[in-house]
Amino acid sequence: MSSDHHQSQYTGRVLWLTGLSGAGKSTLAGALYQELVSAGVRAELLDGDGVRENLSKGLGFSKADRDTNVRRIGYVAGLLARHGVTVLVSAISPYAQTRREVLSQLPSAYEIFVDAPLETVTERDVKGLYLKALAGEIAHFTGVSDPYEAPTAPDLHLRTDQLSVAECLERLRPLAGLREEVGV
Ligand SMILES: Nc1ncnc2c1ncn2[C@@H]1O[C@H](COP(=O)(O)OS(=O)(=O)O)[C@@H](OP(=O)(O)O)[C@H]1O
Numbered sequence: 001m002s003s004d005h006h007q008s009q010y011t012g013r014v015l016w017l018t019g020l021s022g023a024g025k026s027t028l029a030g031a032l033y034q035e036l037v038s039a040g041v042r043a044e045l046l047d048g049d050g051v052r053e054n055l056s057k058g059l060g061f062s063k064a065d066r067d068t069n070v071r072r073i074g075y076v077a078g079l080l081a082r083h084g085v086t087v088l089v090s091a092i093s094p095y096a097q098t099r100r101e102v103l104s105q106l107p108s109a110y111e112i113f114v115d116a117p118l119e120t121v122t123e124r125d126v127k128g129l130y131l132k133a134l135a136g137e138i139a140h141f142t143g144v145s146d147p148y149e150a151p152t153a154p155d156l157h158l159r160t161d162q163l164s165v166a167e168c169l170e171r172l173r174p175l176a177g178l179r180e181e182v183g184v
């Protein structure tokens with residue numbers, strides 16, 4: 001969101017990865033987190049699954065619950081960023097208006113669209129959930145029976161069906177404040 005690349009040394013960046021289940025958010029955020037830690041950068045990873053087990057335990061997948069989840073993540077990301085931590089968020093965060101609202105309140109946030117077509121994520125079916133969702137066994141499953149509002153002007157658009165993990169990381173590094181050759 002922010003175009004300010006010369007931010008205060010005290011304010012951490014927030015890289016917000018949004019996209020369908022199985023698009024590659026956790027894979028990319030996890031790998032980038034490792035690179036940041038190796039480079040000595042103070043970083044935190046707010047991953048959909050971990051957040052839902054702890055910060056958002058008990059929330060479901062209605063629009064209201066997803067929005068609450070996304071707002072909570074944004075709140076924690078803001079607290080961390082205020083203390084100079086680079087924050088990687090990995091959450092479907094399907095609603096454009098809520099993403100906009102949350103990201104606009106963060107001092108230096110980047111919206112990253114982790115994008116693969118439904119066909120690809122269904123083939124990957126990392127957790128076996130698409131099979132169940134397509135069989136009608138999971139109600140309100142994002143992309144199948146629940147909306148995903150794709151970013152219209154993301155700071156970075158990664159087609160994970162066309163790019164390798166390594167190619168995606170190359171594009172992510174500058175946004176995370178890492179030199180492009182780190183980790184290559
Ligand atoms: N109905 C429904 N729709 C989408 N996803 C579902 C659903 N039920 C469970 N799951 C699992 O929950 C993970 C998504 O949680 P998030 O917190 O990222 O979602 S959201 O941002 O609040 O919309 C998501 O994990 P990821 O695959 O990591 O995205 C799924 O494993």
Ligand SMILES: Nc1ncnc2c1ncn2[C@@H]1O[C@H](COP(=O)(O)OP(=O)(O)O)[C@@H](O)[C@H]1O
Nearest residue numbers: 020021022023024025026027126160163164165
């Ligand atoms: N360019 C890529 N970026 C990220 N993941 C990729 C890419 N290409 C293939 N994959 C694979 O896609 C899957 C993505 O799963 P995951 O990271 O759990 O998605 P999400 O967190 O969005 O639900 C992994 O099995 C990963 O190895």
